[in-house]
Amino acid sequence: MERRPRVRMIEVARAAGVSHSTASRALNGSGKVSEAARQAVERAARDLGYVRDLRAADLASSRAATVGLLIRAAERPFYGELAARVQAHTEQRDYDLLTVSGGDDLDHQIRALETLLGHGAGGILIASGRAAAEAIEYASSFVPTVTVGVGLVRPGIDAVDIAVESEQELAEAVAEAGHKHVAVTASSNRLAYALHSRTANFLTSLVLADVRTTIVPSRADGDERLIKGLRSALDAGVTAVMAGEDLTAVRVIEQLVEWGLRCPEDVSVTGFDGAGAYRSPLLGLTTVAQPVEDMTGAAVDLLQTRMAGGRVDTAGLRFPGQLVRGRTLGPPPDLGGA
Template sequence: MSDRARNPTIIDVARAAGVSKSVVSRVFTGQGSVGTRTRERVLAAAAELGYVVNATARAMVARRTYTVGVFVRDAATPFYGHVLTAMQERASHHGYRVVTATGSGRFELAEERHALETLVQLQVEGLVVCSGLLPASDVATFAARIPTVVAGRPETHADVTSVFCDEDAGGAGLADHVADLGHHRVAVIGLPPGRSLTMAPRTAAMARRLRERGVEVVEVAGGLVDEVPRLVPEIRAHPGVTAVMAPSDLHAVRLLEALAVAGVAAPGELSVTGYDGVGPLRTPLIGLTTWRQPVAEIGAHAVDAVVGLLDTDTVPPHHRSLAGELVVGRTAAPPRR
């Protein structure tokens, strides 16, 4: 016989609480009525024994899976990783489990669609899509079949529910900071919507606000983080540029590395800003000037939204825009006179 302790069962809880097995079952499945005192006695006995509800048994009784499928484009990046963690914590609060599919950040559209199809085949009850690539029309196709929420990008499709940071306000707020520092010619590394549905609007907002403030903008076509070093000669070819606004913190840090290799002092010769403000890149060791997205709130509200869609058929698609905040670091400073 194994020396390992046996996990307590529903029968053990019933015996300790002095009730029948069916009463314990009703307490944990929410099926049927149980008196308040009896419920408290059952919960206390379960806590004392360390009883954990068998999710599979619960699903069989309720004929539900109590799972939410989450697709994140690249869980290795700070933004997606922290949003995923927040969603897992919130799902647990609601009594749901999270089944995750993630790409490497280099998935093609067909691969993202296949990942969502796989999650649906696993009989998840709802979907949360965290991707800056998958078009709204594709997401709407899934939303017509299963409760679906888009998290982390400014999605306003009429048939899709979404939760996101206000990219226009973020890009403009960060641009105001750069203009307030006294920069008159600024390079903005922009991405087209076809490359990123999150970074495209924020960098467009940066450029737009800078021009409104009378700042000359040099638009630089960007791409993947690994492609950033090749942009340094192009940026340096424009005389008078004293600041560079990157589309993400990862892009900004890679740019700082490339500038250091090229012997360009930052912020002495070029100020640099990022965008996201999450994870290890927030360290004071880097001191990145950035715009912080409320990732914990995005993840939590996305799960709340999909659970709300599951609980009622009368909730119409809605869009929730959350405010971020400026993080003043040391990578952006007034230009040298």
């Protein structure tokens, strides 16, 4: 993919019709710039795709190459584990790592990527299940970019994901337990590509196993829409709930307890990701542990090759996860679960 050249400050100043020093003060947030000039400079910077270089010039030549990592949210166990493994792999290759959170919308992701680019990232890993296609293309227009666990295929963009067979295996385990009516949670956020793909794989596998399905939509973990949809599904005879991620699975179990229902005796529940405590036998959650070590190692290797100018075909790498058979999946009540 052809990279966009870095736009210089003088080009921004020229487009805005101001001096170089005025443009610099406007972009640095100085108060000694008129509002009209500031708006003109910011508009020119956006139109030209200018990214401010935040590195100190006297340090640039002595520092190791910098890799940027964009994750969805550091407080989520899956992304925390993923960031830790990426750091281990980048340190082994003598890279500096700069990590930012991109959140759930395009504007936040673009600002986060501008921070990485502004600090001189020579390559970027995007590891967010809600990364916007526009954000991925924005990063890749400047530097080599690899997505990890995004679940979105873009022309010319290297991607590393979990194998779809792992999602199918979990759905097949639910069907093999004897469940004939299963609810599947589904995110209504348009950027949740990984969850959309996972939901589709769950539904396809269940239908092929002759299992009736019901979709439970959700905008956020534990929101009213999830609770309402879960109640309707149970009233319709659902005996198992497949959540798209472990956090949602735990929310579902908490709601079942509030309603006086037992898991799995009354309703079985499965999750996905298997990060940290969620794969602990103490919790006993039936889930799939994502192959974080394999995925991050392959992603950093691939990014290193791209940053060095290596010529390889666009990669779409997939690694199998591990099915964790916990206590939260059992037979339906009419088969002895009660």
